[in-house]
Amino acid sequence: EKFPPGPRVIPIFGNVLQLNLKSPIKDLERLTKKYGKVYSIFFGSRPLVVVNGLEAFKETLVSKAFDFCGKPQDIMFNYAFQVQAHAPGVVLADYSPIWKEQRRFSLMTLRNFGLGKQSMEQRILAEISHVTKVLEENAGGTMDPHLLFHNAASCIICQVLFGKHFEYEDEFLKFSVELFHVTSKILNGPWGIEAFRLFRASRQKRLQFMAENKKTRVPGKPRHFIDCYLDEMDKRGDDGSSFCEDQLCALLLDLHYAGTDTIANTLLSAFLFLSYYPHIQDKVLDGKDEVSFEDRQQMPYVQAVIHEIHRKGDVTPLGLYHSATKDTELMGYSIPKGTIVVTNISSVLNEEGQWKFPHEFNPENFLNDQGEFVKPEAYLPFSAGVRMCLGEALARMEVFLVTVSLLRKFRFTWPEDAGEPDFTPLFGTIQTPKPYRMKIQLRETP
Ligand code: HEM
Secondary structure, eight states: OOOOOOSOOBTTTBTGGGSOTTSTHHHHHHHHHHHOSEEEEEETTEEEEEEEHHHHHIIIIIITGGGSOBOOOSSHHHHHHHOOTTOOTTTSOOSSHHHHHHHHHHHHHHHHTTTTSHHHHHHHHHHHHHHHHHHHHHTTSEEOOHHHHHHHHHHHHHHHHHSSOOOTTOHHHHHHHHHHHHHTTGGGSOOSHHHHHHHHHHHHHHHHHHHHHHHHOOTTOOOSHHHHHHHHHHHHTTSSOSOOHHHHHHHHHHHHHHHHHHHHHHHHHHHHHHHHOHHHHHHHHTTOSOOOGGGGGGOHHHHHHHHHHHHHHOOSTTOSOEEOSSSEEETTEEEOTTOEEEEEHHHHHTOBTTBSSTTSOOGGGGBOTTSOBOOOTTOOTTOOSTTOOTTHHHHHHHHHHHHHHHHHHEEEEOOGGGOSOOOOOBOSSSOBOOOOOEEEEEOOOO
């Protein structure tokens, strides 16, 4: 009876005609002003509860984390993406022992692979050298970095999953980058049969990799994620756990997808802002020649810039839909089991009252009066709680290393003839900055 309020529902359509689905963020902001931090909208006859702002986020994701950690199953994207119901992977899997087991294993494996340790850093730096090469070829001119950053992000996660470098011309790399980029905009574009076809083709390619890999695998000597998973399967035998090759195949897509488009768009957004505000680039370097991930704690300004990149990047504006695991309450409203809950991450990352400069790209958002690094509570680009992003550590390391390494070698500026930049991104489950060109100059080596 006390379901969250919302705009008047039109039979059959619900509220879809009242929302700009191509770019709904402004509409959601308008509805917050009218109905408060928690309200409902209807897609046809199906209600979605939208959660806005830090206070409502904390109740949803932290204090009532287990009431809201489900994931809706009967939506179109799941049918296209998952392919096999018994092997749901992690990203779209409902809250269940299977999800828990697979998430824990993935997290541990990413960590043991050297996250926070030297070896992961070396893998990332090796991939950055390919980016540097392309930028060197374009130095003195301008370029659209779109494909370059997608290729780089995809290659880095492929190093973890498959243990090898893919050339930027490789068919698998090109196919994957295109697949992720197109389908992450599914919410606002025409799609259907084509998405189903692409995800099925992607599964065939992953199965092929898994089969090829077995030929060179030495049990107990893992080279990459696939090997680690197969070792785990051997260890578990027939213990009735959820570990199986279909799950491995699903996880490969989850991690490759989640690790490519998010990072690529964060980097695109980073270099859009940095090109327009080149004075920030000079302050990042501040006379330092060598910068390693290890040193970041001693570099408050660099930390502030990287965090501001993730905040203004705002790449997953509505997170990934949650669902209520039982009949529960949220901010005084009744939420029936199974209700889809939309976490409007964008509303928190730009919330007035939480940030010194909510609407501008400004590293001061993460610095106190003494110039020390501080992280406001509303810094939630990776969400929070039980379903929080499991690639956060890798994402932070990648964005740090790519940004700092490229700034050491190049200076990026906004082309004089490019007019004013449009910072409003193209909306999607993962959103993308509008295409732009940046001017690239080699820095003088000291
Ligand atoms: C800037 C980069 C990234 C951002 C902003 C980001 C953000 C997010 C967000 C908002 C979620 C949804 C959390 C929720 O449902 O409440 C998520 C989930 C997830 N992310 Fe990321 N992510 C990033 C990079 C990565 C990377 C590099 C990987 C993999 C290596 C990854 C793997 C995942 C997985 C597997 C999930 C599902 C977790 C689960 O449901 O248990 N992400 N991410």
